[in-house]
Amino acid sequence: MLDRDRCLALDAEDPLREFRDEFVLPEGVVYLVGNSLGALPRRTPERVRQAVEQEWGRQLVGGWNHAGWYEQPLTLGDRLAPLIGAGPGQVVVGNTTSIAIFQTVAAALRLRPDRRVIVSDVTNFPTDHYIVQGLARALGGGHEIRDVAEGRFDDAAVVLLSEVDYRTSERRDVPAITSQVQDAGALMIWDVCHSVGALQVDVSAADFAVGCTYKYLNAGPGAPAFLYVNPRHHHSAENVLSGWHGHAEPFAFERDFRPAEGIRRFAVSTPHVLSFAALDAALDVWERVPMDQVRAKSTALTSLFVDLVGDAVELASPRDAERRGSQVSLRHPDGYPVMRALIDRGVQGDFRAPDILRFGFAPLYTRYVDVFDAAATLIEVLEKELWRDERYAQRLTVT
Numbered sequence: 168m169l170d171r172d173r174c175l176a177l178d179a180e181d182p183l184r185e186f187r188d189e190f191v192l193p194e195g196v197v198y199l200v201g202n203s204l205g206a207l208p209r210r211t212p213e214r215v216r217q218a219v220e221q222e223w224g225r226q227l228v229g230g231w232n233h234a235g236w237y238e239q240p241l242t243l244g245d246r247l248a249p250l251i252g253a254g255p256g257q258v259v260v261g262n263t264t265s266i267a268i269f270q271t272v273a274a275a276l277r278l279r280p281d282r283r284v285i286v287s288d289v290t291n292f293p294t295d296h297y298i299v300q301g302l303a304r305a306l307g308g309g310h311e312i313r314d315v316a317e318g319r320f321d322d323a324a325v326v327l328l329s330e331v332d333y334r335t336s337e338r339r340d341v342p343a344i345t346s347q348v349q350d351a352g353a354l355m356i357w358d359v360c361h362s363v364g365a366l367q368v369d370v371s372a373a374d375f376a377v378g379c380t381y382k383y384l385n386a387g388p389g390a391p392a393f394l395y396v397n398p399r400h401h402h403s404a405e406n407v408l409s410g411w412h413g414h415a416e417p418f419a420f421e422r423d424f425r426p427a428e429g430i431r432r433f434a435v436s437t438p439h440v441l442s443f444a445a446l447d448a449a450l451d452v453w454e455r456v457p458m459d460q461v462r463a464k465s466t467a468l469t470s471l472f473v474d475l476v477g478d479a480v481e482l483a484s485p486r487d488a489e490r491r492g493s494q495v496s497l498r499h500p501d502g503y504p505v506m507r508a509l510i511d512r513g514v515q516g517d518f519r520a521p522d523i524l525r526f527g528f529a530p531l532y533t534r535y536v537d538v539f540d541a542a543a544t545l546i547e548v549l550e551k552e553l554w555r556d557e558r559y560a561q562r563l564t565v566t
């Protein structure tokens with residue numbers, strides 16, 4: 168078993184160690200929630216200040232032309248594309264993941280009008296499944312929603328799945344499932360919220376992909392989502408949220424909607440320029456990151472945590488590191504007070520109902536020694552039953 172000094176030595180040899188200095192991290196906190204809200208990049212406040220003061224403050228409405236605001240959904244999409252295995256002109260940034268799910272599932276259904284089955288994962292992050300349910304209702308009730316566990320794609324129009332499960336961190340085999348789905352004549356949509364920035368994502372064979380930028384990508388609270396469309400669908404896929412920014416000529420102010428060429432047709436409306444500034448700064452960091460090192464460190468960190476925790480608490484994630492994302496989930500019947508007790512002792516993870524403790528190990532700023540300290544604190548909280556303190560029983564709104 169590794170001791171604390173050995174962890175410090177691993178940190179000294181870590182090829183990604185310089186990236187920790189790119190982030191603002193509060194003293195005395197082991198932050199293991201980068202899978203939910205990534206840490207603040209050191210360069211972000213200045214970039215956001217510049218967007219507010221120099222662009223908005225000085226250029227006013229001229230910022231749309233002269234500060235590049237109008238083009239940012241596509242220019243930022245191009246910067247993000249390599250992180251998901253996509254090329255230029257294939258990714259648009261804006262809105263939220265929920266909205267992008269609505270757009271892509273609706274587009275897929277329009278591309279397969281002869282099929283009426285939507286395959287979804289009922290255990291996925293709820294918004295994915297909720298959006299599918301709402302869309303099916305809006306379409307008049309003629310569509311069947313089938314859980315992926317049934318394993319049948321032969322009559323499916325579209326299959327929507329997450330690459331890495333938000334609750335268990337289980338990682339799906341993207342190339343294998345994509346070809347299985349497409350061989351069955353269905354379209355494949357990948358949600359990469361929990362894999363982008365944690366491992367090298369490659370959705371290039373998929374039909375569509377969606378994801379958010381505020382988790383491992385560190386673009387900040389409320390940061391925009393991204394939407395990938397395979398170029399083979401650029402001329403045929405329809406954006407049912409046909410807002411003016413997806414129009415071929417938004418400033419012609421024509422009476423009827425006419426889709427733009429290419430990925431732009433999936434833009435909807437006025438972009439979130441101030442949030443884009445934070446995304447732009449976050450992507451500066453990613454430009455220099457070797458993704459193979461990210462995955463190597465990620466599996467080393469999660470494996471270390473699994474080893475250190477041992478059988479002190481039930482593992483809810485796959486034991487095989489290859490089948491895990493960058494998060495380790497543990498199952499405990501009193502998971503909520505256990506997590507509150509940990510947070511009180513400077514180890515910040517989160518809790519997902521009914522009984523899951525989640526620990527996200529963002530490879531750019533999490534150290535081996537953080538893993539050691541988190542595991543040691545967890546074991547102490549469990550052994551001494553420190554979580555039984557009644558202060559920890561009361562639920563806060565956001566868990």
Ligand SMILES: *Cc1c(COP(=O)(O)O)cnc(C)c1O
Binds near residue numbers: 291292295329392
């Ligand atoms: C985080 C996450 C979302 C977030 O959706 P929003 O629309 O940004 O609130 C959606 N799906 C999955 C799988 C997620 O992990």
